[in-house]
Amino acid sequence: MGTRRATISDVAREAGVSPSTASVVFSGKAPVSDATRERVLAAAESLGYTGPDPRAASLRTGRAGIVAVLFRERLGAAFRDPVNAATMDGLSDALAPIGAGILLLREDDTGTVEAAPSLTSVPIDAAVLLGCNEIIRSSVETARGRGIPVVVIEGDAGEDVPKVMLDNRDAQRTVAEHVRSLGHTDVSFVTLRTDDGGRRGFIGDDTEILIDVTRDRLRGARDVFPDAPAYAAADSSIDEGLAAGRVLLSGPRPTAILAQSDMLAAGVIRAAEEAGLRVPEDLSVTGFDGVVVDGLAPYVLTTMVQDATAKGHAAGEAVVAMLVDRAPASVTLTCTFRRGNTTAAR
Amino acid sequence: MGTRRATISDVAREAGVSPSTASVVFSGKAPVSDATRERVLAAAESLGYTGPDPRAASLRTGRAGIVAVLFRERLGAAFRDPVNAATMDGLSDALAPIGAGILLLREDDTGTVEAAPSLTSVPIDAAVLLGCNEIIRSSVETARGRGIPVVVIEGDAGEDVPKVMLDNRDAQRTVAEHVRSLGHTDVSFVTLRTDDGGRRGFIGDDTEILIDVTRDRLRGARDVFPDAPAYAAADSSIDEGLAAGRVLLSGPRPTAILAQSDMLAAGVIRAAEEAGLRVPEDLSVTGFDGVVVDGLAPYVLTTMVQDATAKGHAAGEAVVAMLVDRAPASVTLTCTFRRGNTTAAR
DNA sequence: TTGTATGCGTTATCAC
DNA sequence: GTGATAACGCATACAA
Numbered sequence: 001m002g003t004r005r006a007t008i009s010d011v012a013r014e015a016g017v018s019p020s021t022a023s024v025v026f027s028g029k030a031p032v033s034d035a036t037r038e039r040v041l042a043a044a045e046s047l048g049y050t051g052p053d054p055r056a057a058s059l060r061t062g063r064a065g066i067v068a069v070l071f072r073e074r075l076g077a078a079f080r081d082p083v084n085a086a087t088m089d090g091l092s093d094a095l096a097p098i099g100a101g102i103l104l105l106r107e108d109d110t111g112t113v114e115a116a117p118s119l120t121s122v123p124i125d126a127a128v129l130l131g132c133n134e135i136i137r138s139s140v141e142t143a144r145g146r147g148i149p150v151v152v153i154e155g156d157a158g159e160d161v162p163k164v165m166l167d168n169r170d171a172q173r174t175v176a177e178h179v180r181s182l183g184h185t186d187v188s189f190v191t192l193r194t195d196d197g198g199r200r201g202f203i204g205d206d207t208e209i210l211i212d213v214t215r216d217r218l219r220g221a222r223d224v225f226p227d228a229p230a231y232a233a234a235d236s237s238i239d240e241g242l243a244a245g246r247v248l249l250s251g252p253r254p255t256a257i258l259a260q261s262d263m264l265a266a267g268v269i270r271a272a273e274e275a276g277l278r279v280p281e282d283l284s285v286t287g288f289d290g291v292v293v294d295g296l297a298p299y300v301l302t303t304m305v306q307d308a309t310a311k312g313h314a315a316g317e318a319v320v321a322m323l324v325d326r327a328p329a330s331v332t333l334t335c336t337f338r339r340g341n342t343t344a345a346r
Numbered sequence: 347m348g349t350r351r352a353t354i355s356d357v358a359r360e361a362g363v364s365p366s367t368a369s370v371v372f373s374g375k376a377p378v379s380d381a382t383r384e385r386v387l388a389a390a391e392s393l394g395y396t397g398p399d400p401r402a403a404s405l406r407t408g409r410a411g412i413v414a415v416l417f418r419e420r421l422g423a424a425f426r427d428p429v430n431a432a433t434m435d436g437l438s439d440a441l442a443p444i445g446a447g448i449l450l451l452r453e454d455d456t457g458t459v460e461a462a463p464s465l466t467s468v469p470i471d472a473a474v475l476l477g478c479n480e481i482i483r484s485s486v487e488t489a490r491g492r493g494i495p496v497v498v499i500e501g502d503a504g505e506d507v508p509k510v511m512l513d514n515r516d517a518q519r520t521v522a523e524h525v526r527s528l529g530h531t532d533v534s535f536v537t538l539r540t541d542d543g544g545r546r547g548f549i550g551d552d553t554e555i556l557i558d559v560t561r562d563r564l565r566g567a568r569d570v571f572p573d574a575p576a577y578a579a580a581d582s583s584i585d586e587g588l589a590a591g592r593v594l595l596s597g598p599r600p601t602a603i604l605a606q607s608d609m610l611a612a613g614v615i616r617a618a619e620e621a622g623l624r625v626p627e628d629l630s631v632t633g634f635d636g637v638v639v640d641g642l643a644p645y646v647l648t649t650m651v652q653d654a655t656a657k658g659h660a661a662g663e664a665v666v667a668m669l670v671d672r673a674p675a676s677v678t679l680t681c682t683f684r685r686g687n688t689t690a691a692r
Numbered sequence: 693t694t695g696t697a698t699g700c701g702t703t704a705t706c707a708c
Numbered sequence: 709g710t711g712a713t714a715a716c717g718c719a720t721a722c723a724a
Contacts, residue, residue, distance in 0.1 A: 017694075018694065018696075020695065020696080021693085021694055024693095032694085033693065033694090059702085
């Protein structure tokens with residue numbers, strides 16, 4: 001038992017071939033006669049050798065077969081959000097051709113830089129930054145310092161970092177214009193989180209918003225309703241939307257509420273029902289994302305539909321491009337307006 | 347530009363020290379005088395060296411700082427399930443002390459073994475198998491063949507593979523007994539998926555169930571109601587529960603429906619509302635998991651509460667134990683009964 | 693088609 | 709506290 005694990009050299013020796021020949025048998029990078037292949041495989045079998053050690057191979061080839069995705073939040077929280085989940089699906093698909101695994105990295109909330117595995121301590125070929133903000137931005141420098149390709153989703157990390165963007169501001173403006181065209185003037189907003197802490201409450205100045213998506217969508221809404229109050233939720237969930245809705249419906253009542261996500265909008269609708277208001281007759285509600293909100297039927301949200309899977313896919317393709325030395329493309333995806341049954345004329 | 351990236355030897359030379367000393371400066375594994383540390387750090391800075399290459403380090407140390415989690419499903423689907431998400435949270439926390447990242451691996455549905463990164467082609471220190479079934483079980487052999495420690499969550503992979511189990515059968519029996527004690531005799535079940543395909547429909551024999559959790563919970567329910575019909579959902583979601591509920595409420599109507607997850611139970615409740623039934627007066631509904639179902643209020647499900655975070659945490663601790671050569675513990679977590687307001691006497 | 697030689701970048705060990 | 713040396717296991721250029 002204390003015997004050391006067989007290496008490819010051991011296999012080669014056992015098979016009576018050179019290490020390079022044995023290597024080729026496993027990598028398939030050069031033709032090998034059937035006879036030798038057989039012998040090598042048999043030798044491997046008899047020695048309990050199950051293939052090249054990925055650690056050694058990655059040192060040699062410079063490829064680890066791993067792409068890191070960097071999150072701000074706790075991993076669980078990150079995935080409960082259907083938009084993130086879809087993004088991961090798309091990323092995973094786009095990465096399949098190069099056979100790269102996805103490594104989840106969580107930017108240390110605690111500041112215990114030592115213990116946290118980070119872009120620098122783990123073998124990766126590329127990194128995808130999701131939900132970029134001021135803090136995460138420094139990771140870009142770290143990664144690029146090591147020559148690791150980086151792609152940013154919905155964030156800006158400088159000129160030469162490929163990004164996958166969404167037309168958040170324009171899209172939110174589109175919804176807002178729809179609402180205005182219905183005659184609404186008393187409008188309130190429910191926004192996504194404004195910082196990593198996830199504090200709830202009314203937002204004064206949008207400079208206090210540290211998260212790009214939140215800020216951009218709010219600006220789009222303010223393009224149409226400059227003075228409408230905005231209430232920040234702690235995260236994108238129905239329950240947060242419910243809480244926000246309760247607050248917004250308790251004072252002087254708006255006739256429309258624009259939420260920055262469908263989950264939040266669903267919560268706002270519940271708050272309205274709770275207050276005895278009918279949607280859309282008494283209150284119009286809009287969302288953002290176009291995700292399927294489990295259990296929201298019969299409501300169909302008026303919302304901007306984004307293709308989160310495509311977002312992940314585009315990021316994955318950019319990664320693949322960089323890894324094969326092609327120029328990666330920055331893309332901006334656009335949302336499409338979907339009129340549901342949650343908005344009506346005033 | 348074409349110049350090669352600096353190595354630790356370059357830094358050492360620049361600083362006028364030996365490579366081993368430079369190494370120690372970065373690893374902190376041995377005392378170094380302040381003066382030399384300064385010089386090394388300065389040299390690194392000037393050469394743009396940002397620390398040891400993880401690939402080379404992992405070859406040398408035998409540690410990659412990565413723990414793989416193997417899923418059956420698409421990544422996105424895997425995480426939308428709140429139980430999985432919580433499990434990942436727990437795992438991530440338990441792994442934090444050793445600073446390991448989490449690598450998502452999806453067992454290839456396609457059979458394209460070549461392209462898919464798998465336990466054998468990627469540098470990992472340990473693997474966690476989630477939602478074990480017959481297919482995934484072979485992965486255990488693969489991993490163990492390479493000397494990679496493996497932990498299984500809710501599955502059995504043989505005597506010497508540590509597992510984190512849940513008392514699924516006992517727990518489901520507990521709920522069933524509660525329902526029976528309320529006087530119910532006409533009962534139906536809604537189960538989790540029975541195989542990777544996720545087909546809907548009534549289940550005949552439980553030998554056709556390939557997923558351990560589903561089979562165990564069903565057995566617990568059958569311990570109390572041996573002849574109750576069981577309808578399999580395609581996955582654990584409110585919408586699937588709604589579909590199943592519609593089917594079960596369209597024929598001879600049961601007075602109670604036992605669902606194998608809270609999400610499914612929530613859907614069943616919607617189906618009941620849709621059919622004009624009051625819960626729990628006309629129909630008792632139970633769930634499983636004890637997760638927060640976003641937007642289900644004012645209902646509080648009668649359910650078995652499992653600590654999914656603890657499950658992930660236990661798996662993580664087992665991994666850590668194995669990595670430091672301690673004997674890992676197999677644990678069985680137990681669920682606790684929670685009486686909500688969705689069950690009532692017949 | 694097969695073999696030989698070399699180095700990928702690091703760190704553990706030991707001696708000083 | 710510091711330095712010399714030897715692996716770690718493999719893949720590739722090149723020669724045969």
